[in-house]
Amino acid sequence: MGLENLSANELREIDTICLRFETSLREGKSVSVEKAISDYQGEHVSLLEEELQAIQEEIRHSDLDDDLLSIEDRLPRPGTMIGPYSIDHLIERGGMGVVYSAFDRRLHRQVAIKMMAIQGERHHRLRERFEREARAVASISHPNVVELFDVGVEKGLPYAVMEFLEGQTLDQFLLEKKLSVCDIRSIGIQIADALEVAHQNGVVHRDLKPNNVMVSGHGSGSKRLNEDCSEEGMVGPRVKIFDFGLSRSEANMFVGSQPGSNQDETEDERTREGIVMGTPGYMSPEQARGEQAGPSSDLFALGCLLYEAFYHKRAFDGATKAARFASTLEHSPLGDPVLRGRDPELAKLIDDCLQKDPRLRPSSAASISERLHETPGREVLSSSAFGRRRLFELLVGGTLGGFAAVALRNSALGDASKESIANIDSIAVLSFVDLGRQTDDLASGSVGRPVGGREIFRGDQLAALLVNELSRMNDVKVTPFRPLVANTRKEYLQIGDDLNVDALLTGTFQSTRRGTKAIDEIDIQLVSSKSGNQLWGRRFLSETGESLLEQSRFASEIASAIGRSLTSTAEERKPPNVSAFSCLVDGSARSDPDSPEGLRKSLDCFWSAHSKDELFAAPLAGLGLTSITLAAQCGVDESIELIQQARETTVDALALDPASVDARLAQAMIQWQTLYEYDKAKQILLSLMDETPNHWRVRHQLGMLELVLGDVDEGLKRLREATQLNPTSLIAKLGLARAYWFTGNLKRASTDAKRIRDQHTESAYARGVLIDFYEQQGDWQLAAAEHVDIDFGDVKVGGKLDEDSYFEQRSKLDIDKYPYGPFGTLLNVAILRARRGSLIDDAKLGELADPTPPMLPFLLATHPMFQNARRLERAQEILPRPTR
Known part of the structure; x- marks a missing residue:
């Protein structure tokens, strides 16, 4: 029987004894395995003895290794690395430690590193104090306190990494x-x-x-x-003040x-x-x-x-x-x-x-x-x-006992002091980097693709979790999750510019052992997208295997650091099952309208979350919103099933949480796209826009609905706002380009569509809007050129391609592989047939309307190929007005 078979209470009892034993050994106290075991009243004496002996052996070897090297041998030399920090030169040396100038290669900034340089029994005593004080001062956050960026141990010597200060x-x-x-x-x-x-x-x-x-x-x-x-x-x-916590050092x-004082008193x-x-x-x-x-x-x-x-x-x-x-x-x-x-x-x-x-x-x-x-x-x-001032509770305090020395240099502070964390109004979260694995599969320095159906790595999960939770800040725009990383200052600046945000939240994590416990060290930094300077940082310690639900507390602390708070949810009043919450985060990360594959995978995640906690409203809301979104992009049979699923799960979600944003958004989409209840849908969307002003999908849906209602200016305005709130969304950008075309701004539509196509060459939707546009203009050669790897005959510049030859080849192609847009199979085929002369009459419109494809009201109200159909009797049953 191993430790993994013990109950939580049994493991906690053994763990407490092991931690006390390890602390006593590291403080140089005389303690034996036998004495530690005598304090144990449980049934697993042999397991406890094995753990204690392992701790004793580990510390003994560590001490032997330390004794083999002198302090001078263990101190870093200029040009060497301590983690991501390149040592420049020694600044000063005192009785207990040394201070180095160093360069942080991750964030491209100068830092100061103070390292303890004491050996023997005194080393162990002071090291323990060092670590205790690090935990104590990590809660300090203030612009007039020197920042502590990192702590660690190098060759047995603790060190602290701090900001350089000028003056x-x-x-x-x-x-x-x-x-x-x-x-x-x-x-x-x-x-x-x-x-x-x-x-x-x-x-x-x-x-x-x-x-x-x-x-x-x-x-x-x-x-x-x-x-x-x-x-x-x-x-x-x-x-700025430094050197807090003298009570834990001997400086x-x-x-x-x-x-009358007792010389045998304890250290404390x-x-x-x-x-x-x-x-x-x-x-x-x-x-x-x-x-x-x-x-x-x-x-x-x-x-x-x-x-x-x-x-x-x-x-x-x-x-x-x-x-x-x-x-x-x-x-x-x-x-x-x-x-x-x-x-x-x-x-x-x-x-x-x-x-x-x-x-x-x-x-x-x-x-x-x-x-x-x-x-x-x-x-x-x-x-x-x-x-x-607003007192940020959770910024890493830039102090550390007597070891928090500050390196003085007249030109080291840079521009970070001129930037205010309180002025942050928009954030994007990058994937966290696992220091124990390669990250070549993540996009670096550019806007990433949707997760889709691929595996979600732990670093993606952490980022998706923070996006999910930080989006509950009503007055801060949080860009929807996409997997991407930045490795250089230039890449931070580029991503910040692409996403149009004030700051980027980034981080790393790695697993370490502390005694008998496996611990994840999660470092989070908030980086200015304007200068590349770090504005805030915090190290979180989390037991390996701790649930995402427990780690969601990080978001509250980050929100506090920028002077904001998260809106409450029904789940906070009744916390969900931890496994259900983890599935919810995975589903939310995949539920990206740009990826039908990801939408399908997210439905599996949401169903899994629902099965683990049937009273958890968020997975049901996710099912409703994802189902109606995917229904617009797939074949007829799948679409019918998804619409029904969207209706049922949305009703169930609203019964559990009437305030759910996703459920109410799904409700509005179902109403105007399939039930043709436009006024009810508009009221919901306007209410959601007031409550969640940074929700891009609310504005995107409201923009399309306004075009259906005939308010062109308001529709274009909302669609533009959606692209500003989520610059990563292909669906949002293409929707705006298409809206310019449908409302008569052909030049703007063509320019935007080509730019989007050049940025997303792999996307069928990006090419589809141009195919649709060129076909409508009768430019068969340019339309043919957008069909990658398809030979239409003579399509070279100056060549001749007539309409019949073009459509003869186009009709042979799979419409789902070369669609006009995210309209679903039925409506894409209808556009193609109408172009070939098969006009949409009342009977044909009835066939199109029977399965209630979600994009029918939008296309019927705006697309040129549905212009004649708008006058049909059946169209009056669908559209909010008799004619368009």
């Missing part, structure tokens, strides 16, 4: 410049806002000081307050014991008490006494920074560390009365921050920010660049 540290900046009151307030607001986000996420800096604050200088995208501290015109110093640590106990952590002259009195440091300690340090900027000297100074400790504990700084007069409110705020008793300091960083926003002697500013 100077605040201590250097203050040596060179005397700041105006408004610039001091501006800097204080930025730091206070960043601290507020950190504190909300349970992270206390503990070592806030001028050389842990980077100033990028004027002109880097942050507004400067004018003489009256208004915001007009100027830009001022922008700051800048001054150790002292309280009387000694971290909490008896340890003085921080930098003398900026640490709070409670820190100086070795007490636990909370958010109020950071507010004290902020007061020290503001004091130094305002009075041009340190609040607590001295020639030695001991003198600065004594000053912090015993003295209260006196500010220059003349300087205090420049801004008495700011001076009072500084005094309040520097109170010895934490209870007398401001209640929070947010309250400091609010007081700094107050115009000196006036009311609170109403519109400051440093006002209450």
Whole structure:
């Protein structure tokens, strides 16, 4: 019997013991397999013993490997690679680590890499702290906190990958410049806002000081307050904080014991008490006494920074560390009365921050920010660049304990700081790249083809999942899923331009082991399609095999990062079966109107999802919408069956979820395409357009319906909007080109149709609209040229091809292989026969109408070959008006 045969509770019990055992070994504690087993009360002792011995052996070999190499041997050299990062050169080296300049070859940007460089027992202790702190600060998101892009381990040495920052540290900046009151307030607001986000996420800096604050200088995208501290015109110093989480490292640590302290305390106990952590002259009195440091300690340090900027000297100074400790504990700084007069409110705020008793300091960083926003002697500013920013909860915090060093370079920040994540109104999601397999089968740097019937890879699934969920943001356009990737900045820019979106969501994933667990590391980045800069990033850890339903939480966090939220659904109130949800995602990825093969495959997926959870409305809605869509493109018998299926599943879906967008869209399509209830359909589509303004299919259907109703201008407008919302859709683009033709704009129709054909040379539909157009113009030679690999005789330039010869050959061809459009077999044949002289009379129109082919109302109302049929008696039963 193996682990795979255990129940979830049994596996969880064994896993807990194994994790505790592994943690103790890595911390250097003396622990035995026998002792760990003694804590186990279950029936699978032998399995537990095997796991514990495997962990012990793995760690022993890892330690042996580490011991064989010196730190120097393990440190990377310039020109070598750490994952996707190419090491440029060493920037600095400290007592615990090194900082490198490196280049991210995936996103083509400069980064800084800080690597821990300590060996022996201390290495294991600090490595564990490093990893714990990485998890703690990963929840921080703020433009005034340095970004953390990645973490990892190279040859046993943990490293953190961060953004490069330009400019100077605040201590250097203050040596060179005397700041105006408004610039001091501006800097204080930025730091206070960043601290507020950190504190909300349970992270206390503990070592806030001028050389842990980077100033990028004027002109880097942050507004400067004018003489009256208004915001007009100027830009001022922008700051970023780094090196969070000192409590988990030993950098800048001054150790002292309280009387009676127990030297045998655990690591965590000694971290909490008896340890003085921080930098003398900026640490709070409670820190100086070795007490636990909370958010109020950071507010004290902020007061020290503001004091130094305002009075041009340190609040607590001295020639030695001991003198600065004594000053912090015993003295209260006196500010220059003349300087205090420049801004008495700011001076009072500084005094309040520097109170010895934490209870007398401001209640929070947010309250400091609010007081700094107050115009000196006036009311609170109403519109400051440093006002209450939207607090993005899930952007990767750009800090990491004492290891989050920042490399300083005057030209490294680039344009990313000038771009705002809050201004994103459109997103496309690229396929995620599995770092463990080749991705040659994905289109790179160009708009991809539909999934169709091929296998959906895990990277496609993740992308399709995010598209499915992010589409619930009403105010952000999310391009429908197509499998494609980008590998270079140029490709990011090209895809962004092709899809007309503000940003591209991309990512990688790989499986790793953490102790006994298999873990998927999923890295997600939001990249500007205008500059290629990364705007946001986050690493998610997910147990291998975790369901897509559980991973759908990623979408909520991404939406939060750009200041949006997802609309709720019935499924959120009653979560569906996890297997059903996975089938739903697969079906949604394949349900692309451009691919009949994909539509058929998606029906199988939706039926599978429905069989696993009959109360899950989304698969039924998917069945309804996909069935009526495919019914328009296939043969008569299949179409009749699909229309009936669409009607039944749509009714069932609406019974479970009356608000379902897909079900209501299917309902509108069924009404106007098969029941000829145009007004009811239009009301539904208008309502859906208000609720889901970025849904391309709603506008596409409304555009076709408006043409049927005779409103040409409104129809063309909606069809144009559909192509803008989904530039990948061939059906949408061809529908617009065909509409230009049917409404008399022949030049625009011909130009657009040829451009689309050149972009989609493999598409029968792209060639079909030109065949239809050229036949209507009587240009048999050009029509024949669109039939790939078919010999019509003399079709060379200057040659002669008459109508009879052309149709003699055309009539022999399979109409489904060379269709005029996505109209279905019956209607494509009707167009061909009408061209050959078999006009559509009342009886023939009856034959066409009996199986209610979905595209009949549209063609009858608009296509030139149905012009005479519009006057027939039976046409009056179908069309909303007597004539067209």
